[in-house]
Amino acid sequence: MIRIKAGVPRRPRPRTRARRPLRRALALGLPTVWGAMAITYKLTCPLAQQNSLGARIVTSAVFFAVGTGLIVQVRRSLLRELRQIRRIAGAAQNALLRPLPPRLDGLNIAAAQLSAERGAVVGGDLYEVIATEHGVRVVMGDVRGHGIAAIGTVAAVLGSFREAAHDEPDLAGVLRRLDRALARHLRERARAEHPASGGLDPDSPVAEEFVTVLLLEIGRDGEVRGLNCGHPWPYRLSGTGVEPLARADPLPPLGPFPLPAALPFVCCGQLLPGEALFMYTDGAEDARDRRGRFFPLRDVLAEVAAQQPLPVPQSVLGLVFTELLRHAGGTPADDVALLVLSNDRKPAHPYSGARGGDISGSAARAHPATTHPQPTNHR
Known part of the structure; x- marks a missing residue:
């Protein structure tokens, strides 16, 4: 447990704040990599340049997988933020109308x-x-x-x-x-x-x-x-x-x-x-x-x-x-x-039933x- 004396914050707080941009970058890293892979496949892979039915199926499968991964990643990120917001809101509301x-x-x-x-x-x-x-x-x-x-x-x-x-x-x-x-x-x-x-x-x-x-x-x-x-x-x-x-x-x-x-x-x-x-x-x-x-x-x-x-x-x-x-x-x-x-x-x-005599x-x-x-x- 971190104790703060005389209102002076300890060093762990600035380091925690410094990690927030890194966490956000890591959260966006995987979708960015997936997007780059899809674009690279489309531009450089010979199979993606063909118009045959098999080539179209493979291309569609690649983009479907990339899109699904992006949606899952965004969903996880939103759920994580929602849980954090609910915890903060619950703590604030409990402080206002505290449990008896x-x-x-x-x-x-x-x-x-x-x-x-x-x-x-x-x-x-x-x-x-x-x-x-x-x-x-x-x-x-x-x-x-x-x-x-x-x-x-x-x-x-x-x-x-x-x-x-x-x-x-x-x-x-x-x-x-x-x-x-x-x-x-x-x-x-x-x-x-x-x-x-x-x-x-x-x-x-x-x-x-x-x-x-x-x-x-x-x-x-x-x-x-x-x-x-x-x-x-x-x-x-x-x-x-x-x-x-x-x-x-x-x-x-x-x-x-x-x-x-x-x-x-x-x-x-x-x-x-x-x-x-x-x-x-x-x-x-x-x-x-x-x-x-x-x-x-x-x-x-x-x-x-x-x-x-x-x-x-x-x-x-x-x-x-x-x-x-x-x-x-x-x-x-x-x-x-x-x-x-x-x-x-x-x-x-x-005489527990007594009320005023x-x-x-x-x-x-x-x-x-x-x-x-x-x-x-x-x-």
Whole structure:
């Protein structure tokens, strides 16, 4: 392994770069030799000058062999370059939407994304799970549009979240950081696309970009708090069935409208041991079959919950994706991202069903999620 100290490159790098022209020359050498042999045969070989049937067959065979060799060589070279490009693109996309750990702070995690653009791993959907001193913080979002065109916005939002999740003591601060990062990205993109405008023109197509964002914070006691900007609320999977995590009306998506002065967080109750959260982007529910029917996500989750009283994230993710692809008859028309979190922590007391002092937990679920003003530091 080559180590670089103080930013000074070692000598192997220049030698590697110097070998690139040599490799290219060698790659072109064999086709050039074959071409020269074919021309030499045609110009100097007496058999090539004859017009008999046998001579024509031999000449045709020689040129066919040379042409086939050229095609094979070019094909190999193109496949080699394509594999290299795919490796580079895969590394870049994995760095942007990096694989999540299977377990984080007592939570089992499984996530997957399906891009609507062929050949792309990352699209317009984003997610991240980070363990912080404030609890496990989760973001899931959906950028307007899909495919490779939305990757720049995804990078801006995810990069801001990965810093703000550790720095900000409350979810309101995290959300405001994401909003500022998105605004900067859109201004820079507008200047790059229209240098004469000097900024973000309200009539520019860039000004119409938006991102739906869902922020969740899961404390050590399983208490879940959320801030939602135009994103679908997740489902809670438990032995009793499937229910929305919250029913509060979300805020507008980030981008077109400024955030309100007060950002109320939503108390979503507790995520008990053995329960799971199923987070998704709207590409899952909007997937249609040949008859135009939408994907029945909640019904599929109910079937999964009936099969698995204690949901396993990897299994839930696989079953839902299988049904989604079967319903859509292949890749859906929009990007799809799914994220499953299950609480595998040990209960703090023998009554593992207790939720806020109620042993059965039914009292807490009987009331919808309530909204509270976001304090400066709710811890």
